[in-house]
Amino acid sequence: xxxxxxxxxxxxxQEGESSSLNCSYTVSGLRGxxxxxxxxxxxxxxxxxxxxxxxxxxxxxxxxxxxxxxxxLHITAPKPEDSAxxxxxxxxxxxxxxxxxxxxxxxxx
Amino acid sequence: ETGVTQSPTHLIKxxxxxxxxxxxxxxxxxxxxxxxxxxxxxxxxxxxxxxxxENGRGNFPPRFSGLQFPNYSSELNVNALELDDSAxxxxxxxxxxxxxxxxxxxxxxVL
Numbered sequence: 001x002x003x004x005x006x007x008x009x010x011x012x013x014q015e016g017e018s019s020s021l022n023c024s025y026t027v028s029g030l031r032g033x034x035x036x037x038x039x040x041x042x043x044x045x046x047x048x049x050x051x052x053x054x055x056x057x058x059x060x061x062x063x064x065x066x067x068x069x070x071x072x073l074h075i076t077a078p079k080p081e082d083s084a085x086x087x088x089x090x091x092x093x094x095x096x097x098x099x100x101x102x103x104x105x106x107x108x109x
Numbered sequence: 110e111t112g113v114t115q116s117p118t119h120l121i122k123x124x125x126x127x128x129x130x131x132x133x134x135x136x137x138x139x140x141x142x143x144x145x146x147x148x149x150x151x152x153x154x155x156x157x158x159x160x161x162x163e164n165g166r167g168n169f170p171p172r173f174s175g176l177q178f179p180n181y182s183s184e185l186n187v188n189a190l191e192l193d194d195s196a197x198x199x200x201x202x203x204x205x206x207x208x209x210x211x212x213x214x215x216x217x218x219v220l
Contacts, residue, residue: 061165101149
């Protein structure tokens with residue numbers, strides 16, 4: 001059974017304090033790993049797709065990386081508007097995304 | 110903006126009732142998926158439709174059913190509502206089997 005585990009469950013940072021979120025996965029065959037951002041009461045907003053180990057993608061203060069067993073979402077010099085829940089999901093080609101439970105990030109000014 | 114809209118935004122039902130949730134996706138997005146998200150959890154896959162045919166299903170009972178229409182709209186129907194069905198229901202569409210773009214969701218409360 002495909003499993004996705006995200007850590008930590010919650011993270012509180014000071015503005016400007018860089019950190020990383022972890023997504024570890026156990027799947028039979030990875031077709032893609034996705035990162036989404038979700039604000040309270042809203043739908044997930046697409047951030048990145050990673051397809052193979054060693055791949056990296058960046059967007060503003062966010063950088064996602066992928067290995068054979070896990071993915072990291074690095075947040076550099078975060079701002080309060082980066083506060084949200086960050087969700088990781090895997091696509092194993094079975095026509096469904098399997099999500100982790102997310103990391104709730106709070107960035108304090 | 111993802112171009113995916115859902116209605117209604119909020120809904121309150123009582124146990125045993127039936128509910129229909131609606132989703133409208135972008136033109137050309139032939140694949141639509143529905144997810145259930147309980148509070149504090151990640152979304153769970155309910156089912157997927159491709160060109161109006163069910164194309165995959167998660168671990169949900171048959172009282173969860175769906176339809177997809179030629180105009181890129183779709184429906185999620187839930188019969189015999191249970192208290193545990195209270196959740197945020199998300200619709201996601203994609204032009205291919207790759208990135209799925211989510212709508213804002215429908216918050217369902219079952220009393």
